């Protein structure tokens with residue numbers, strides 16, 4: 001609520017800049033499907049026009065066949081084509097009425113299919129496109145934890161648009177056809193009585209305008225509160241483990257209850273207004289019916305009353321009364337149409353807002369492929385600060401505190417470079433720059449002599465394997481998860497990779513071996529098993545450069561030994577960057593960089609650094625002591 005206003009997010013800013021979102025929706029996504037749209041609209045018009053036919057034919061038949069006061073005439077159709085005997089006129093009217101119902105049914109069916117195909121195709125394209133765009137947004141966007149909002153764009157907003165494209169558009173077409181069609185028909189039959197019947201229409205329009213004005217702000221508030229509710233739900237579910245361990249279930253329930261109540265209240269206000277509006281519209285239609293009935297009735301059994309002149313037939317009178325009933329429903333739909341329209345406008349603003357967030361890190365024009373990488377990595381006087389938030393990042397403002405200062409080193413192909421130092425010193429950040437997850441502020445990071453900004457992202461990232469603390473596994477089978485490293489790999493290569501990662505044994509023991517499904521994020525596997533799967537994935541990827549971020553944490557010594565063996569195999573002949581808190585795992589590195597406060601404060605080999613007697617030597621001393629007391 002308040003926080004959102006005070007702290008405008010990148011979402012809000014780009015959403016507010018979207019210009020005429022629905023026009024853009026049609027231009028960008030509606031065009032390829034325009035045939036379906038046209039077919040739907042045309043079928044809708046035909047169906048509606050056909051539905052006006054029965055009351056008209058009934059009126060004509062009453063006059064010509066039953067009361068026999070007037071000749072059998074139909075609008076548009078030349079009289080010469082029409083039958084002259086009463087029985088054939090009756091048959092024709094019956095056939096026309098049946099035909100009209102059949103036409104209405106068939107064209108309603110065609111319209112339903114076409115409108116839905118149109119709406120769902122457009123939505124499919126919008127959803128896929130916005131996901132594609134969203135994935136490419138820069139890391140600061142995701143650092144700001146916007147997943148709740150993104151989910152709601154991809155889900156709720158997409159379905160709002162769908163409802164609009166499918167229902168609202170076609171309903172408004174129907175509204176137009178019905179109101180104009182009925183008015184035209186009534187004026188054709190009896191212009192004077194038509195004025196009486198349609199006198200309620202301006203009142204209905206005014207009433208609707210009033211309703212829209214009152215309901216609009218409530219709709220806005222309702223949409224905001226449903227957004228808050230979703231964010232709340234997303235947040236609480238996302239942190240379910242914390243909620244459970246902190247036993248804050250009641251607190252969370254209360255927060256959700258409050259958000260839900262807010263939504264409930266807004267909805268009730270809308271509903272209350274709706275229940276004034278609908279009966280109000282019915283009442284106005286009733287007035288129009290009554291007026292038509294009174295004026296038409298007097299006209300029939302005496303003469304034209306007051307200012308009215310000419311003749312009114314029974315058939316026309318019946319047609320009028322039936323028609324009055326017809327424009328209530330489409331008019332009463334107006335409020336729904338407006339609601340769906342407003343919803344769709346807001347939703348498409350959000351969709352396009354998301355799509356419009358600028359992406360800073362993408363392939364530069366003329367970016368080159370990193371082909372046959374050797375794995376030489378250079379950091380040339382690199383400075384870096386995280387942007388303060390996603391908005392500042394999108395606007396390319398460097399506002400955060402500097403995290404890396406003058407980082408300068410070279411890793412030759414095949415070298416192992418270990419990064420050690422206190423937590424928060426900037427070790428992970430340094431390697432994120434190599435992957436170009438963030439852009440350096442000064443200096444250059446080069447791979448094989450190319451500035452990473454001049455390389456295509458796919459070739460750069462494809463050449464770098466990452467085994468992190470957080471071994472992310474997708475819901476799917478074991479082999480699918482390994483194959484993520486190289487989608488072309490056959491089963492033998494998968495197994496080979498698993499063996500190299502010391503994972504084959506435990507995979508074989510799983511209920512369905514390589515075809516065992518692991519739960520979302522691999523929760524059904526132990527931490528060590530997950531890690532070995534992610535190593536197998538990297539083995540399969542076969543990158544020239546490897547980043548090991550504290551790869552052997554939270555495992556027992558036996559698993560650690562297995563992982564270490566698999567890692568040793570993996571790092572052989574690849575340029576490797578290893579971040580490890582346990583110094584025993586990095587002492588064989590070719591170069592050890594000690595990072596403190598974002599600066600390289602010491603560099604050298606294990607022996608060299610021990611001899612130098614600086615921070616590294618102190619850390620080593622402490623840890624060696626720990627190891628001895630721990631194992632002894």
Ligand SMILES: Nc1ncnc2c1ncn2[C@@H]1O[C@H](COP(=O)(O)OP(=O)(O)OP(=O)(O)O)[C@@H](O)[C@H]1O
Nearest residue numbers: 143386387403421422423424425426427428429430
């Ligand atoms: N995504 C981020 N956005 C903003 N600041 C960040 C982000 N990630 C890290 N930082 C900040 O950057 C600094 C360096 O963090 P980094 O994760 O690189 O340290 P580290 O040396 O890898 O620490 P650890 O050993 O605990 O993993 C920290 O002050 C941290 O708060």
